Ligand SMILES: Nc1ncnc2c1ncn2[C@@H]1O[C@H](COP(=O)(O)OP(=O)(O)OP(=O)(O)O)[C@@H](O)[C@H]1O
Protein backbone atom coordinates (compact mmCIF):
# COMPACT_ATOMS: atom_id res chain seq x y z
CA UNK A 1 0.00 0.00 0.00
CA UNK A 2 2.84 2.36 0.90
CA UNK A 3 6.37 1.92 -0.41
CA UNK A 4 9.15 4.23 0.69
CA UNK A 5 12.57 4.09 -0.94
CA UNK A 6 15.63 6.17 -0.19
CA UNK A 7 13.69 8.76 1.79
CA UNK A 8 15.88 11.62 2.98
CA UNK A 9 14.98 14.68 5.02
CA UNK A 10 17.43 17.48 5.79
CA UNK A 11 17.12 20.61 7.87
CA UNK A 12 19.99 22.73 6.60
CA UNK A 13 23.10 20.69 7.42
CA UNK A 14 21.21 18.30 9.74
CA UNK A 15 20.33 15.07 7.96
CA UNK A 16 17.39 13.94 10.05
CA UNK A 17 16.42 11.02 7.78
CA UNK A 18 19.26 9.45 5.81
CA UNK A 19 17.81 7.32 3.07
CA UNK A 20 15.38 4.84 4.58
CA UNK A 21 13.39 2.08 2.90
CA UNK A 22 10.26 0.51 4.27
CA UNK A 23 6.83 -0.60 3.20
CA UNK A 24 3.37 -0.99 4.65
CA UNK A 25 1.00 -3.58 3.21
CA UNK A 26 -2.73 -3.18 2.96
CA UNK A 27 -4.54 -4.00 6.21
CA UNK A 28 -1.40 -4.10 8.30
CA UNK A 29 -0.34 -2.33 11.46
CA UNK A 30 3.31 -1.41 11.02
CA UNK A 31 5.23 0.40 13.69
CA UNK A 32 8.22 2.68 13.42
CA UNK A 33 10.03 2.87 16.75
CA UNK A 34 13.05 4.85 17.81
CA UNK A 35 14.49 7.14 20.46
CA UNK A 36 14.08 10.91 20.67
CA UNK A 37 15.41 12.64 17.60
CA UNK A 38 15.67 9.43 15.57
CA UNK A 39 13.71 11.04 12.76
CA UNK A 40 10.28 9.52 13.23
CA UNK A 41 8.26 12.72 13.04
CA UNK A 42 10.39 13.94 10.13
CA UNK A 43 9.55 10.73 8.28
CA UNK A 44 5.80 11.13 8.82
CA UNK A 45 5.90 14.81 7.87
CA UNK A 46 7.69 13.86 4.67
CA UNK A 47 5.06 11.20 3.90
CA UNK A 48 2.30 13.79 4.37
CA UNK A 49 4.17 16.31 2.25
CA UNK A 50 4.42 18.82 5.09
CA UNK A 51 8.19 19.16 4.64
CA UNK A 52 10.40 18.73 1.57
CA UNK A 53 12.19 15.40 1.13
CA UNK A 54 13.97 13.36 -1.50
CA UNK A 55 13.54 9.72 -2.40
CA UNK A 56 10.41 8.01 -3.53
CA UNK A 57 7.07 7.52 -1.80
CA UNK A 58 4.51 5.37 -3.59
CA UNK A 59 0.95 4.97 -2.45
CA UNK A 60 -1.25 2.24 -3.87
CA UNK A 61 -4.98 2.64 -3.37
CA UNK A 62 -7.46 0.15 -4.91
CA UNK A 63 -4.84 -1.00 -7.40
CA UNK A 64 -3.98 2.54 -8.52
CA UNK A 65 -0.38 3.47 -7.88
CA UNK A 66 0.39 7.11 -7.08
CA UNK A 67 3.86 8.57 -6.96
CA UNK A 68 3.58 11.20 -4.26
CA UNK A 69 6.48 13.34 -5.49
CA UNK A 70 5.25 16.91 -5.86
CA UNK A 71 1.74 16.11 -4.63
CA UNK A 72 0.46 18.75 -2.19
CA UNK A 73 -0.51 17.69 1.36
CA UNK A 74 -4.20 18.37 0.81
CA UNK A 75 -4.27 16.11 -2.24
CA UNK A 76 -2.55 13.37 -0.25
CA UNK A 77 -5.35 13.62 2.30
CA UNK A 78 -7.75 13.32 -0.59
CA UNK A 79 -6.03 10.11 -1.70
CA UNK A 80 -6.54 8.65 1.77
CA UNK A 81 -3.18 9.25 3.46
CA UNK A 82 -3.90 11.07 6.70
CA UNK A 83 -1.77 11.91 9.69
CA UNK A 84 -2.57 12.30 13.38
CA UNK A 85 0.25 14.66 14.29
CA UNK A 86 2.53 14.44 17.30
CA UNK A 87 1.19 16.34 20.31
CA UNK A 88 -2.41 16.14 19.02
CA UNK A 89 -2.55 19.65 17.64
CA UNK A 90 -6.29 20.01 18.02
CA UNK A 91 -7.68 23.40 17.02
CA UNK A 92 -7.87 24.70 20.59
CA UNK A 93 -10.29 27.60 20.23
CA UNK A 94 -12.72 25.65 18.09
CA UNK A 95 -15.40 23.35 19.38
CA UNK A 96 -15.05 19.58 19.28
CA UNK A 97 -17.66 19.57 16.51
CA UNK A 98 -15.73 22.07 14.38
CA UNK A 99 -12.56 20.05 14.86
CA UNK A 100 -14.32 16.94 13.58
CA UNK A 101 -15.86 18.80 10.66
CA UNK A 102 -12.44 20.15 9.74
CA UNK A 103 -11.24 16.58 9.47
CA UNK A 104 -13.82 16.17 6.72
CA UNK A 105 -12.88 19.49 5.11
CA UNK A 106 -12.17 18.00 1.71
CA UNK A 107 -15.33 15.91 1.62
CA UNK A 108 -18.60 17.09 0.16
CA UNK A 109 -20.77 14.07 0.95
CA UNK A 110 -22.91 13.24 3.96
CA UNK A 111 -21.02 13.04 7.26
CA UNK A 112 -23.69 11.61 9.57
CA UNK A 113 -22.34 8.04 9.41
CA UNK A 114 -18.78 9.16 9.99
CA UNK A 115 -19.74 11.23 13.01
CA UNK A 116 -21.65 8.28 14.43
CA UNK A 117 -18.65 6.08 13.86
CA UNK A 118 -16.39 8.49 15.74
CA UNK A 119 -18.88 8.70 18.63
CA UNK A 120 -19.05 4.91 18.75
CA UNK A 121 -15.27 4.73 19.15
CA UNK A 122 -15.08 7.76 21.46
CA UNK A 123 -18.39 8.22 23.30
CA UNK A 124 -16.81 10.95 25.41
CA UNK A 125 -16.48 13.24 22.42
CA UNK A 126 -20.21 13.21 21.88
CA UNK A 127 -20.86 14.63 25.33
CA UNK A 128 -18.38 17.43 24.64
CA UNK A 129 -19.39 18.41 21.11
CA UNK A 130 -19.88 22.11 21.87
CA UNK A 131 -16.95 22.38 24.21
CA UNK A 132 -13.86 24.32 23.24
CA UNK A 133 -11.32 21.61 22.46
CA UNK A 134 -8.53 23.25 24.45
CA UNK A 135 -10.57 22.47 27.57
CA UNK A 136 -10.40 18.72 26.90
CA UNK A 137 -8.00 16.57 28.89
CA UNK A 138 -4.86 15.28 27.17
CA UNK A 139 -6.43 11.90 26.59
CA UNK A 140 -9.62 13.39 25.20
CA UNK A 141 -7.59 15.60 22.91
CA UNK A 142 -5.82 12.52 21.58
CA UNK A 143 -9.20 10.91 20.95
CA UNK A 144 -10.33 14.04 19.17
CA UNK A 145 -7.18 14.12 17.05
CA UNK A 146 -7.78 10.52 15.98
CA UNK A 147 -11.50 11.13 15.46
CA UNK A 148 -10.76 14.20 13.38
CA UNK A 149 -8.43 12.20 11.14
CA UNK A 150 -11.04 9.45 10.76
CA UNK A 151 -13.54 12.02 9.47
CA UNK A 152 -11.54 12.27 6.26
CA UNK A 153 -12.07 8.52 5.66
CA UNK A 154 -8.40 7.57 5.61
CA UNK A 155 -7.16 4.45 3.86
CA UNK A 156 -3.84 4.65 5.64
CA UNK A 157 -3.52 6.43 8.96
CA UNK A 158 -0.16 7.73 10.19
CA UNK A 159 -0.15 8.05 13.98
CA UNK A 160 2.67 9.99 15.65
CA UNK A 161 3.14 8.93 19.28
CA UNK A 162 -0.54 8.64 20.21
CA UNK A 163 0.41 7.40 23.70
CA UNK A 164 2.53 10.42 24.55
CA UNK A 165 1.78 11.77 28.03
CA UNK A 166 -1.14 9.44 28.74
CA UNK A 167 -1.75 7.33 31.84
CA UNK A 168 -1.14 3.56 31.35
CA UNK A 169 -4.83 2.76 31.44
CA UNK A 170 -5.60 5.29 28.75
CA UNK A 171 -2.65 4.09 26.65
CA UNK A 172 -4.18 0.63 26.59
CA UNK A 173 -7.54 2.14 25.63
CA UNK A 174 -6.00 4.12 22.75
CA UNK A 175 -4.14 1.09 21.47
CA UNK A 176 -7.30 -0.99 21.64
CA UNK A 177 -9.06 1.64 19.54
CA UNK A 178 -6.21 1.70 17.03
CA UNK A 179 -6.70 -2.05 16.63
CA UNK A 180 -10.44 -1.52 16.19
CA UNK A 181 -9.84 1.08 13.48
CA UNK A 182 -7.46 -1.32 11.77
CA UNK A 183 -10.02 -4.12 11.98
CA UNK A 184 -12.39 -1.90 10.02
CA UNK A 185 -9.97 -1.87 7.13
CA UNK A 186 -7.72 1.13 7.76
CA UNK A 187 -4.03 0.43 7.31
CA UNK A 188 -1.92 1.83 10.15
CA UNK A 189 1.60 3.22 10.33
CA UNK A 190 2.26 3.77 14.02
CA UNK A 191 5.19 5.83 15.29
CA UNK A 192 5.95 5.16 18.94
CA UNK A 193 8.44 5.48 21.73
CA UNK A 194 6.36 3.06 23.76
CA UNK A 195 7.93 0.13 21.93
CA UNK A 196 6.44 -2.39 24.32
CA UNK A 197 2.84 -1.59 23.43
CA UNK A 198 3.52 -0.84 19.79
CA UNK A 199 5.20 -4.18 19.19
CA UNK A 200 2.23 -5.92 20.79
CA UNK A 201 -0.33 -4.68 18.30
CA UNK A 202 1.85 -4.41 15.18
CA UNK A 203 2.54 -7.16 12.69
CA UNK A 204 5.85 -5.72 11.54
CA UNK A 205 8.25 -3.14 12.91
CA UNK A 206 11.11 -0.94 11.82
CA UNK A 207 13.61 0.48 14.27
CA UNK A 208 14.91 3.92 13.41
CA UNK A 209 18.24 5.09 14.82
CA UNK A 210 19.64 8.53 14.00
CA UNK A 211 17.95 8.67 10.64
CA UNK A 212 18.64 5.10 9.52
CA UNK A 213 16.72 1.86 9.78
CA UNK A 214 18.72 -0.24 12.23
CA UNK A 215 16.46 -3.27 12.47
CA UNK A 216 13.30 -4.59 10.88
CA UNK A 217 11.15 -7.66 10.97
CA UNK A 218 8.00 -9.22 12.43
CA UNK A 219 6.97 -7.37 15.58
CA UNK A 220 7.03 -10.40 17.87
CA UNK A 221 10.57 -11.29 16.76
CA UNK A 222 11.79 -7.75 17.40
CA UNK A 223 10.13 -7.79 20.80
CA UNK A 224 12.27 -10.81 21.67
CA UNK A 225 15.50 -9.46 20.14
CA UNK A 226 18.20 -8.62 22.65
CA UNK A 227 19.15 -5.27 21.03
CA UNK A 228 15.59 -4.01 21.07
CA UNK A 229 15.08 -5.23 24.63
CA UNK A 230 18.18 -3.42 25.79
CA UNK A 231 17.55 -0.18 23.93
CA UNK A 232 13.76 0.23 24.04
CA UNK A 233 12.17 -2.18 26.44
CA UNK A 234 14.28 -1.44 29.47
CA UNK A 235 16.38 -4.61 29.81
CA UNK B 236 -37.46 28.06 15.89
CA UNK B 237 -36.86 26.87 12.36
CA UNK B 238 -33.78 28.31 10.70
CA UNK B 239 -35.71 29.66 7.74
CA UNK B 240 -38.23 31.40 10.02
CA UNK B 241 -35.36 32.89 11.96
CA UNK B 242 -33.72 34.05 8.77
CA UNK B 243 -36.81 35.82 7.45
CA UNK B 244 -37.58 37.32 10.81
CA UNK B 245 -34.06 38.67 11.10
CA UNK B 246 -33.83 39.83 7.49
CA UNK B 247 -37.16 41.64 7.58
CA UNK B 248 -36.50 43.31 10.93
CA UNK B 249 -33.13 44.56 9.66
CA UNK B 250 -34.65 45.92 6.47
CA UNK B 251 -37.51 47.57 8.32
CA UNK B 252 -35.16 49.25 10.77
CA UNK B 253 -32.98 50.40 7.88
CA UNK B 254 -36.02 51.89 6.12
CA UNK B 255 -37.16 53.61 9.32
CA UNK B 256 -33.68 55.00 10.02
CA UNK B 257 -33.34 56.30 6.47
CA UNK B 258 -36.77 57.93 6.77
CA UNK B 259 -35.75 59.60 10.04
CA UNK B 260 -32.52 60.83 8.50
CA UNK B 261 -34.20 62.12 5.38
CA UNK B 262 -36.77 64.18 7.30
CA UNK B 263 -34.09 65.33 9.76
CA UNK B 264 -35.77 63.64 12.69
CA UNK B 265 -32.30 62.33 13.35
CA UNK B 266 -30.19 65.47 13.20
CA UNK B 267 -27.31 65.97 10.83
CA UNK B 268 -24.72 65.60 13.56
CA UNK B 269 -25.96 62.27 14.88
CA UNK B 270 -26.57 60.84 11.44
CA UNK B 271 -23.02 61.74 10.41
CA UNK B 272 -21.71 60.01 13.52
CA UNK B 273 -23.74 56.90 12.74
CA UNK B 274 -22.38 56.87 9.20
CA UNK B 275 -18.82 57.29 10.46
CA UNK B 276 -19.38 54.42 12.87
CA UNK B 277 -20.75 52.19 10.12
CA UNK B 278 -17.80 52.92 7.81
CA UNK B 279 -15.36 52.27 10.68
CA UNK B 280 -17.19 49.00 11.33
CA UNK B 281 -16.75 47.87 7.74
CA UNK B 282 -13.06 48.68 7.85
CA UNK B 283 -12.57 47.03 11.24
CA UNK B 284 -14.49 43.93 10.10
CA UNK B 285 -12.20 43.68 7.09
CA UNK B 286 -9.21 43.63 9.42
CA UNK B 287 -10.98 41.15 11.67
CA UNK B 288 -11.19 38.74 8.75
CA UNK B 289 -7.47 38.66 8.13
CA UNK B 290 -6.18 39.26 11.67
CA UNK B 291 -8.94 38.06 14.00
CA UNK B 292 -10.05 35.02 12.04
CA UNK B 293 -7.11 34.07 9.83
CA UNK B 294 -4.53 35.07 12.43
CA UNK B 295 -2.34 37.18 10.10
CA UNK B 296 -1.49 40.49 11.76
CA UNK B 297 -1.83 43.28 9.19
CA UNK B 298 -0.52 46.75 9.99
CA UNK B 299 -1.26 48.11 6.54
CA UNK B 300 -5.04 47.92 6.42
CA UNK B 301 -5.35 51.70 5.95
CA UNK B 302 -3.47 51.24 2.66
CA UNK B 303 -6.30 49.14 1.25
CA UNK B 304 -8.83 51.63 2.57
CA UNK B 305 -6.88 54.39 0.82
CA UNK B 306 -6.90 52.53 -2.48
CA UNK B 307 -10.70 52.26 -2.30
CA UNK B 308 -11.17 55.89 -1.26
CA UNK B 309 -8.90 57.45 -3.88
CA UNK B 310 -10.16 55.20 -6.67
CA UNK B 311 -13.73 56.26 -5.95
CA UNK B 312 -12.65 59.91 -5.70
CA UNK B 313 -10.89 59.74 -9.06
CA UNK B 314 -13.72 57.99 -10.88
CA UNK B 315 -16.63 59.97 -9.43
CA UNK B 316 -14.78 63.21 -10.22
CA UNK B 317 -14.62 61.95 -13.80
CA UNK B 318 -18.38 61.74 -13.71
CA UNK B 319 -18.89 58.09 -12.85
CA UNK B 320 -21.88 57.46 -10.58
CA UNK B 321 -20.89 56.09 -7.17
CA UNK B 322 -22.17 52.52 -7.62
CA UNK B 323 -20.11 52.17 -10.77
CA UNK B 324 -17.01 53.64 -9.15
CA UNK B 325 -17.41 51.12 -6.33
CA UNK B 326 -16.47 48.31 -8.71
CA UNK B 327 -12.90 49.41 -9.60
CA UNK B 328 -12.42 50.59 -6.01
CA UNK B 329 -13.14 47.21 -4.52
CA UNK B 330 -11.37 45.52 -7.43
CA UNK B 331 -8.10 47.45 -7.09
CA UNK B 332 -8.06 46.95 -3.35
CA UNK B 333 -8.62 43.20 -3.82
CA UNK B 334 -5.81 43.10 -6.37
CA UNK B 335 -3.49 44.83 -3.91
CA UNK B 336 -4.51 42.33 -1.24
CA UNK B 337 -3.77 39.50 -3.63
CA UNK B 338 -0.31 40.92 -4.38
CA UNK B 339 0.49 41.42 -0.69
CA UNK B 340 -0.66 37.88 0.05
CA UNK B 341 2.03 36.25 -2.10
CA UNK B 342 5.12 37.34 -0.20
CA UNK B 343 3.13 36.99 3.03
CA UNK B 344 2.87 33.24 2.50
CA UNK B 345 6.47 32.84 3.61
CA UNK B 346 6.17 35.19 6.56
CA UNK B 347 4.42 35.09 9.87
CA UNK B 348 4.10 37.04 13.09
CA UNK B 349 6.36 40.06 13.38
CA UNK B 350 7.79 39.70 9.89
CA UNK B 351 4.37 39.68 8.30
CA UNK B 352 3.34 42.71 10.35
CA UNK B 353 6.42 44.61 9.19
CA UNK B 354 5.79 43.69 5.58
CA UNK B 355 2.18 44.87 5.68
CA UNK B 356 3.34 48.03 7.41
CA UNK B 357 5.73 48.60 4.51
CA UNK B 358 2.88 48.07 2.08
CA UNK B 359 0.78 50.72 3.83
CA UNK B 360 3.61 53.20 3.62
CA UNK B 361 4.04 52.50 -0.10
CA UNK B 362 0.38 53.35 -0.68
CA UNK B 363 0.70 56.53 1.37
CA UNK B 364 3.74 57.71 -0.57
CA UNK B 365 2.05 56.80 -3.86
CA UNK B 366 -0.89 58.99 -2.86
CA UNK B 367 1.45 61.86 -2.05
CA UNK B 368 3.62 61.48 -5.13
CA UNK B 369 0.91 60.92 -7.74
CA UNK B 370 -0.22 64.52 -7.19
CA UNK B 371 -1.87 64.93 -10.59
CA UNK B 372 -4.19 62.06 -9.85
CA UNK B 373 -4.65 62.32 -6.09
CA UNK B 374 -4.09 65.95 -5.17
CA UNK B 375 -0.85 64.97 -3.42
CA UNK B 376 -0.06 66.11 0.08
CA UNK B 377 -2.72 68.83 0.05
CA UNK B 378 -5.45 66.27 -0.42
CA UNK B 379 -8.18 65.40 -2.90
CA UNK B 380 -10.80 68.18 -2.90
CA UNK B 381 -14.36 68.58 -4.17
CA UNK B 382 -15.27 64.94 -4.47
CA UNK B 383 -18.89 64.59 -5.62
CA UNK B 384 -21.37 63.34 -3.01
CA UNK B 385 -23.64 60.32 -3.43
CA UNK B 386 -26.17 62.52 -5.19
CA UNK B 387 -26.13 66.05 -6.60
CA UNK B 388 -29.25 67.10 -4.68
CA UNK B 389 -28.36 67.84 -1.05
CA UNK B 390 -31.42 66.36 0.64
CA UNK B 391 -31.37 63.21 -1.44
CA UNK B 392 -27.61 63.01 -0.97
CA UNK B 393 -28.05 62.75 2.77
CA UNK B 394 -30.51 59.88 2.78
CA UNK B 395 -28.99 58.08 -0.21
CA UNK B 396 -25.61 58.32 1.46
CA UNK B 397 -27.06 56.94 4.67
CA UNK B 398 -28.70 54.12 2.76
CA UNK B 399 -25.51 53.24 0.86
CA UNK B 400 -23.39 53.24 3.97
CA UNK B 401 -25.76 51.20 6.11
CA UNK B 402 -26.63 48.81 3.33
CA UNK B 403 -22.90 48.23 2.81
CA UNK B 404 -22.42 47.78 6.53
CA UNK B 405 -25.19 45.17 6.70
CA UNK B 406 -23.96 43.35 3.61
CA UNK B 407 -20.38 43.17 4.88
CA UNK B 408 -21.54 41.94 8.29
CA UNK B 409 -23.75 39.26 6.76
CA UNK B 410 -21.01 38.25 4.35
CA UNK B 411 -18.39 37.77 7.06
CA UNK B 412 -20.81 36.06 9.46
CA UNK B 413 -21.85 33.55 6.82
CA UNK B 414 -18.31 33.03 5.62
CA UNK B 415 -17.08 32.21 9.11
CA UNK B 416 -19.91 29.74 9.67
CA UNK B 417 -19.24 27.94 6.39
CA UNK B 418 -16.67 25.23 5.83
CA UNK B 419 -14.40 27.86 4.23
CA UNK B 420 -14.69 29.73 7.50
CA UNK B 421 -13.65 26.69 9.46
CA UNK B 422 -10.63 26.35 7.18
CA UNK B 423 -9.78 30.00 7.84
CA UNK B 424 -9.99 29.45 11.60
CA UNK B 425 -7.90 26.29 11.38
CA UNK B 426 -5.08 28.28 9.76
CA UNK B 427 -5.15 30.68 12.70
CA UNK B 428 -5.21 27.84 15.21
CA UNK B 429 -2.48 25.59 13.85
CA UNK B 430 -1.05 25.68 10.35
CA UNK B 431 0.57 22.25 10.52
CA UNK B 432 -2.58 20.56 11.74
CA UNK B 433 -4.60 22.45 9.14
CA UNK B 434 -2.34 21.18 6.36
CA UNK B 435 -2.43 17.68 7.80
CA UNK B 436 -6.24 17.82 7.60
CA UNK B 437 -6.13 18.70 3.94
CA UNK B 438 -6.57 22.46 4.14
CA UNK B 439 -4.70 24.25 1.36
CA UNK B 440 -3.37 27.03 3.57
CA UNK B 441 -1.90 29.03 0.68
CA UNK B 442 -5.30 29.29 -0.93
CA UNK B 443 -6.95 30.17 2.36
CA UNK B 444 -4.45 32.93 3.12
CA UNK B 445 -4.51 34.43 -0.36
CA UNK B 446 -8.29 34.32 -0.43
CA UNK B 447 -8.59 35.86 3.04
CA UNK B 448 -6.11 38.62 2.22
CA UNK B 449 -7.83 39.49 -1.04
CA UNK B 450 -11.31 39.50 0.50
CA UNK B 451 -10.14 41.49 3.51
CA UNK B 452 -8.53 44.07 1.21
CA UNK B 453 -11.64 44.21 -0.97
CA UNK B 454 -13.85 44.95 2.04
CA UNK B 455 -11.40 47.56 3.34
CA UNK B 456 -11.50 49.13 -0.12
CA UNK B 457 -15.28 49.12 0.06
CA UNK B 458 -15.14 51.00 3.35
CA UNK B 459 -12.73 53.47 1.78
CA UNK B 460 -14.94 53.91 -1.27
CA UNK B 461 -17.76 55.06 1.01
CA UNK B 462 -15.50 57.67 2.60
CA UNK B 463 -14.89 59.57 -0.64
CA UNK B 464 -18.46 60.79 -1.36
CA UNK B 465 -19.21 60.98 2.35
CA UNK B 466 -16.30 63.26 3.30
CA UNK B 467 -15.94 65.01 -0.10
CA UNK B 468 -12.30 65.49 0.78
CA UNK B 469 -9.47 62.97 1.28
CA UNK B 470 -6.12 63.60 2.92
CA UNK B 471 -3.16 61.23 2.63
CA UNK B 472 -2.67 61.36 6.40
CA UNK B 473 -5.99 59.51 6.75
CA UNK B 474 -4.30 56.45 5.27
CA UNK B 475 -1.00 56.32 7.10
CA UNK B 476 0.43 53.91 9.61
CA UNK B 477 -1.38 55.54 12.54
CA UNK B 478 -4.74 54.90 10.88
CA UNK B 479 -3.83 51.25 10.48
CA UNK B 480 -3.03 51.13 14.17
CA UNK B 481 -6.39 52.74 14.99
CA UNK B 482 -8.11 49.88 13.22
CA UNK B 483 -6.07 47.35 15.17
CA UNK B 484 -7.10 49.15 18.36
CA UNK B 485 -10.78 48.73 17.49
CA UNK B 486 -10.17 45.03 17.01
CA UNK B 487 -8.29 44.64 20.25
CA UNK B 488 -10.96 46.49 22.21
CA UNK B 489 -13.84 44.65 20.60
CA UNK B 490 -12.21 41.26 20.79
CA UNK B 491 -10.23 39.59 18.02
CA UNK B 492 -12.41 37.21 16.10
CA UNK B 493 -15.70 38.65 17.34
CA UNK B 494 -17.95 40.27 14.76
CA UNK B 495 -20.34 41.86 17.22
CA UNK B 496 -17.45 42.99 19.41
CA UNK B 497 -15.78 44.71 16.45
CA UNK B 498 -18.97 46.55 15.51
CA UNK B 499 -19.57 47.56 19.12
CA UNK B 500 -16.05 48.92 19.46
CA UNK B 501 -16.14 50.69 16.08
CA UNK B 502 -19.33 52.57 16.91
CA UNK B 503 -18.33 53.03 20.53
CA UNK B 504 -14.98 54.61 19.76
CA UNK B 505 -16.46 56.83 17.04
CA UNK B 506 -19.08 58.20 19.42
CA UNK B 507 -16.67 58.44 22.34
CA UNK B 508 -14.22 60.48 20.29
CA UNK B 509 -16.96 62.95 19.45
CA UNK B 510 -18.43 63.23 22.90
CA UNK B 511 -15.05 63.81 24.44
CA UNK B 512 -14.21 66.67 22.13
CA UNK B 513 -14.31 69.09 25.08
CA UNK B 514 -11.12 67.45 26.33
CA UNK B 515 -9.23 68.99 23.41
CA UNK B 516 -5.89 67.36 22.73
CA UNK B 517 -6.21 65.15 25.80
CA UNK B 518 -8.59 63.16 23.65
CA UNK B 519 -5.55 61.54 22.08
CA UNK B 520 -4.82 59.88 25.41
CA UNK B 521 -8.10 57.97 25.34
CA UNK B 522 -7.14 55.25 22.87
CA UNK B 523 -3.94 54.33 24.63
CA UNK B 524 -5.62 54.60 28.02
CA UNK B 525 -8.46 52.35 26.92
CA UNK B 526 -5.93 49.88 25.54
CA UNK B 527 -4.04 49.75 28.82
CA UNK B 528 -7.20 49.34 30.88
CA UNK B 529 -8.45 46.67 28.52
CA UNK B 530 -5.21 44.72 28.70
CA UNK B 531 -5.29 44.91 32.48
CA UNK B 532 -8.89 43.96 33.04
CA UNK B 533 -10.12 42.21 29.94
CA UNK B 534 -7.21 41.22 27.70
CA UNK B 535 -9.45 39.18 25.42
CA UNK B 536 -11.39 42.32 24.40
CA UNK B 537 -15.01 43.23 25.08
CA UNK B 538 -16.42 40.12 23.49
CA UNK B 539 -13.34 37.95 23.66
CA UNK B 540 -13.98 36.05 20.46
CA UNK B 541 -17.59 35.36 21.38
CA UNK B 542 -20.66 36.71 19.67
CA UNK B 543 -23.56 38.54 21.15
CA UNK B 544 -26.74 37.15 19.73
CA UNK B 545 -30.37 37.92 20.28
CA UNK B 546 -31.24 34.24 19.87
CA UNK B 547 -28.80 33.16 22.54
CA UNK B 548 -30.21 35.78 24.85
CA UNK B 549 -33.75 34.56 24.27
CA UNK B 550 -32.62 30.95 24.65
CA UNK B 551 -30.83 31.78 27.89
CA UNK B 552 -33.84 33.59 29.30
CA UNK B 553 -35.85 30.55 28.35
CA UNK B 554 -33.46 28.42 30.36
CA UNK B 555 -31.58 26.89 27.46
CA UNK B 556 -27.94 27.68 27.05
CA UNK B 557 -26.66 27.89 23.56
CA UNK B 558 -23.54 29.70 22.65
CA UNK B 559 -21.97 30.66 19.38
CA UNK B 560 -18.26 30.69 19.63
CA UNK B 561 -15.72 31.45 16.99
CA UNK B 562 -12.53 31.47 18.85
N1 LIG C 1 12.41 22.14 11.94
C1 LIG C 1 13.59 21.59 12.24
N2 LIG C 1 14.73 22.29 12.06
C2 LIG C 1 15.94 21.73 12.35
N3 LIG C 1 16.09 20.51 12.83
C3 LIG C 1 15.00 19.77 13.03
C4 LIG C 1 13.69 20.27 12.75
N4 LIG C 1 12.79 19.32 13.05
C5 LIG C 1 13.50 18.27 13.51
N5 LIG C 1 14.83 18.53 13.50
C6 LIG C 1 15.90 17.62 13.89
O1 LIG C 1 15.76 16.42 13.16
C7 LIG C 1 16.02 15.30 13.99
C8 LIG C 1 14.85 14.34 13.95
O2 LIG C 1 13.73 14.97 14.56
P1 LIG C 1 12.30 14.27 14.63
O3 LIG C 1 11.36 15.24 15.19
O4 LIG C 1 11.99 13.67 13.33
O5 LIG C 1 12.58 13.13 15.70
P2 LIG C 1 11.57 12.13 16.37
O6 LIG C 1 12.10 10.78 16.11
O7 LIG C 1 10.18 12.38 16.00
O8 LIG C 1 11.79 12.46 17.92
P3 LIG C 1 10.75 12.46 19.13
O9 LIG C 1 10.59 11.04 19.55
O10 LIG C 1 11.47 13.23 20.20
O11 LIG C 1 9.50 13.09 18.68
C9 LIG C 1 16.34 15.85 15.36
O12 LIG C 1 17.74 15.87 15.52
C10 LIG C 1 15.80 17.24 15.34
O13 LIG C 1 16.56 18.10 16.14
Ligand SMILES: [Mg+2]
Nearest residue numbers: 040041042086
Ligand atom coordinates in the same frame (compact mmCIF):
# COMPACT_ATOMS: atom_id res chain seq x y z
MG1 LIG D 1 8.54 12.98 17.01
